[in-house]
Amino acid sequence: MAKQGKAKPDEEDRDDSGEPSLVALVRGFAEIVATHGLTELVVDTKDTTLTLRRGLTMAAPMVAAAAPAQAPVHLIHSPPLHATHAASAPVSALAPTPPAPVDDKSHVVTSPFVGTFYRKPNPDSASYVSLHDKVDKGAVLCIIEAMKLMNEIEADVGGTVVAILVEDGVSVEYGQPLFKIAT
Amino acid sequence: MFKKILIANRGEIALRVIRACREMNIESVAVHSTADTDALHVKFADQAVCIGPPPSRQSYLNMPQIISAAEVTGADAIHPGYGFLAESPDFAEAVEAAELIWIGPPAAALHAGGDKLEAKRLAAAAGVRTIPEATEPPLIVKAAAGGGGRGMRVVRTRGELEGAVEAAKREAQAAFGDDRVYLERYLERPRHIEVQLLADTHGQVLALGERDCSVQRRHQKVLEESPAPGLDLALRADLLDAAVRFARAIGYVGAGTAEFVVDGDDYFFLELNGRIQVEHPVTEEVTGLDLVQWQLRIARGEKLDAAPTPRDHAVEVRLYAEDPRTFLPQIGRITRLRLPTSIRVDVGVAEGDEIGTSYDPLLAKLIASGRTRAEALDRLRDALAETEVEGVTTNLPFLRWLVDHPELRAGAATTAFLVEQPPLSAPPPAPPAVWRGPLRLNLPSPPPAAPPDEGAAAHLHGPAGAHSNLITAPMPGTVLKVHVSEGTTVTAGEPLVVLEAMKMENSLAAPYDARVRTVHVREGDRVAGGTVLIELES
Numbered sequence: 265m266a267k268q269g270k271a272k273p274d275e276e277d278r279d280d281s282g283e284p285s286l287v288a289l290v291r292g293f294a295e296i297v298a299t300h301g302l303t304e305l306v307v308d309t310k311d312t313t314l315t316l317r318r319g320l321t322m323a324a325p326m327v328a329a330a331a332p333a334q335a336p337v338h339l340i341h342s343p344p345l346h347a348t349h350a351a352s353a354p355v356s357a358l359a360p361t362p363p364a365p366v367d368d369k370s371h372v373v374t375s376p377f378v379g380t381f382y383r384k385p386n387p388d389s390a391s392y393v394s395l396h397d398k399v400d401k402g403a404v405l406c407i408i409e410a411m412k413l414m415n416e417i418e419a420d421v422g423g424t425v426v427a428i429l430v431e432d433g434v435s436v437e438y439g440q441p442l443f444k445i446a447t
Numbered sequence: 448m449f450k451k452i453l454i455a456n457r458g459e460i461a462l463r464v465i466r467a468c469r470e471m472n473i474e475s476v477a478v479h480s481t482a483d484t485d486a487l488h489v490k491f492a493d494q495a496v497c498i499g500p501p502p503s504r505q506s507y508l509n510m511p512q513i514i515s516a517a518e519v520t521g522a523d524a525i526h527p528g529y530g531f532l533a534e535s536p537d538f539a540e541a542v543e544a545a546e547l548i549w550i551g552p553p554a555a556a557l558h559a560g561g562d563k564l565e566a567k568r569l570a571a572a573a574g575v576r577t578i579p580e581a582t583e584p585p586l587i588v589k590a591a592a593g594g595g596g597r598g599m600r601v602v603r604t605r606g607e608l609e610g611a612v613e614a615a616k617r618e619a620q621a622a623f624g625d626d627r628v629y630l631e632r633y634l635e636r637p638r639h640i641e642v643q644l645l646a647d648t649h650g651q652v653l654a655l656g657e658r659d660c661s662v663q664r665r666h667q668k669v670l671e672e673s674p675a676p677g678l679d680l681a682l683r684a685d686l687l688d689a690a691v692r693f694a695r696a697i698g699y700v701g702a703g704t705a706e707f708v709v710d711g712d713d714y715f716f717l718e719l720n721g722r723i724q725v726e727h728p729v730t731e732e733v734t735g736l737d738l739v740q741w742q743l744r745i746a747r748g749e750k751l752d753a754a755p756t757p758r759d760h761a762v763e764v765r766l767y768a769e770d771p772r773t774f775l776p777q778i779g780r781i782t783r784l785r786l787p788t789s790i791r792v793d794v795g796v797a798e799g800d801e802i803g804t805s806y807d808p809l810l811a812k813l814i815a816s817g818r819t820r821a822e823a824l825d826r827l828r829d830a831l832a833e834t835e836v837e838g839v840t841t842n843l844p845f846l847r848w849l850v851d852h853p854e855l856r857a858g859a860a861t862t863a864f865l866v867e868q869p870p871l872s873a874p875p876p877a878p879p880a881v882w883r884g885p886l887r888l889n890l891p892s893p894p895p896a897a898p899p900d901e902g903a904a905a906h907l908h909g910p911a912g913a914h915s916n917l918i919t920a921p922m923p924g925t926v927l928k929v930h931v932s933e934g935t936t937v938t939a940g941e942p943l944v945v946l947e948a949m950k951m952e953n954s955l956a957a958p959y960d961a962r963v964r965t966v967h968v969r970e971g972d973r974v975a976g977g978t979v980l981i982e983l984e985s
Contacts, residue, residue: 378497378512410515411514411518437497438496438506
């Protein structure tokens with residue numbers, strides 16, 4: 265579900281001496297992180313890697329030198345942030361951190377809507393999925409009712425349902441974790 | 448009639464509405480984006496619902512998510528605050544279609560007020576004067592769907608007209624999806640005076656006095672006060688009367704503000720803003736009314752009482768995370784926030800909050816009152832001296848400079864004030880009557896070499912110097928047009944480059960008569976703030 269995009273830093277972003285200003289570059293990238301709600305931004309060049317990440321843990325900085333112009337920039341679209349409360353964490357622009365350890369390999373399906381969560385299409389039916397079911401990518405997992413519209417939520421990966429995190433008939437908010445799927 | 452209100456907003460106005468709910472024993476529901484999970488309005492509301500990712504389009508402007516949040520929380524009314532969806536007739540209609548109470552004017556009144564050409568026609572029909580149309584400069588090009596200065600262009604010479612209309616149309620199309628523009632006479636030094644209105648559902652319309660909001664930067668207000676200093680009483684009565692007539696003509700209900708420009712003895716109606724305004728506390732201080740509580744009361748069908756007679760003087764300034772000279776928005780994390788306790792402060796942020804670029808950079812409003820104007824301004828000055836913000840650049844030095852400026856103290860500010868008196872510039876000598884103490888003149892202007900935050904990119908290049916031969920980008924943006932090439936001879940004021948930034952088009956003009964030595968950019972280039980665009984030679 266990660267979307268990727270590319271952006272080019274401004275070639276003209278230089279300080280008075282004509283060299284790219286590190287502070288200006290980092291500030292610009294931090295703005296991109298904040299504006300697009302990214303959790304991580306990696307600037308990769310021949311001799312430098314600059315990583316900006318929102319997070320609570322800080323580790324040793326990885327900035328080696330100012331990134332030259334025309335560096336490719338990978339915009340890693342943020343995964344839903346609600347579960348970890350990472351959204352409220354500051355943009356740690358000047359103290360980039362290495363990747364945080366991944367706790368488990370299961371994929372979390374989150375709610376794209378504010379609404380009411382239903383595990384079955386109607387009260388007399390069986391649930392779309394149960395714990396330990398194997399699901400294919402695209403399989404319907406549940407319904408979120410919002411403004412009287414029934415929105416089917418599909419699995420964005422295939423795998424085994426290892427956790428169902430919300431009870432039937434309960435209201436959910438944007439980004440709320442609904443299912444865990446082990447891939 | 449309603450027990451729970453959802454507030455479709457963030458920041459200080461969301462907190463202001465939550466406070467009114469508390470005082471009226473109504474439950475409150477906050478909505479928020481993933482960037483605002485720990486924001487004050489989320490903490491203070493009785494319930495909170497996350498409605499989307501940080502960009503406003505997907506959260507605070509996302510109508511289905513907001514209405515669904517009201518439905519799942521059992522809220523029976525929606526208060527839109529200001530900005531975002533506050534004046535969207537579509538949202539007002541969607542709220543009512545979902546059988547929720549809309550705390551705002553009827554959709555039809557929002558339609559009438561939102562289209563400036565339509566508003567001019569309605570005003571004429573109600574016998575309310577608007578600015579005459581113009582074909583000869585000086586004139587101003589305005590967008591029919593405009594607001595916040597977008598799609599607005601001042602034209603001083605015939606030669607600029609075509610380009611200005613073209614630019615205004617492009618900007619209006621981008622901002623509002625509607626490229627209709629019109630031409631009006633340009634008033635060089637008007638005062639901006641507005642009338643606070645409350646209208647109930649029983650046909651009663653009250654005018655609650657005026658506010659003078661003449662001090663503006665880029666058509667956005669910086670300082671607001673009531674009453675308007677030195678306003679002729681007959682003229683004031685005319686303004687209040689015209690405001691009520693227009694409100695009646697469009698069947699207005701709720702809180703609203705009729706905006707006027709006053710040019711000598713002439714006044715012209717601009718528009719009726721169908722929302723609670725940022726500067727509403729000024730009127731609350733002089734009338735003793737709680738305007739937000741009255742919005743709720745009107746929405747549940749209560750009748751207005753007679754208008755109270757305003758007394759004393761109140762003045763408000765807006766504390767923004769923005770550069771004190773250039774007014775460009777700043778980002779950062781608030782590491783220290785000390786606000787005055789001696790005056791009213793409406794605040795939307797706390798220490799530790801991150802100020803990003805997704806939302807309006809308003810941090811707090813400081814509102815002082817006193818028996819006289821001088822007393823209110825003195826209290827505001829003292830309160831600003833106590834105020835401290837660290838971690839993000841703010842306009843605090845500018846506000847301190849402003850409230851002690853002799854021209855402001857004399858009550859002589861017009862909308863041209865900040866053009867004629869560059870922020871933080873040394874105040875000019877003023878008539879001795881204005882000087883309230885010999886020392887004060889030296890205080891307001893901090894040394895130009897010591898801006899409050901050394902980190903801001905805008906500071907690296909210093910204030911735009913009159914001697915510089917370099918035309919630099921005042922902020923990051925995209926080059927839309929390059930009007931000149933190497934060797935072109937230009938006269939002072941002639942547009943060189945059009946830069947699009949923060950969704951606004953900025954025309955960068957030649958500061959003096961010169962020849963273009965070098966052009967460093969092409970149309971379509973993305974440039975960083977401070978980038979040299981053009982080099983001139985005399």
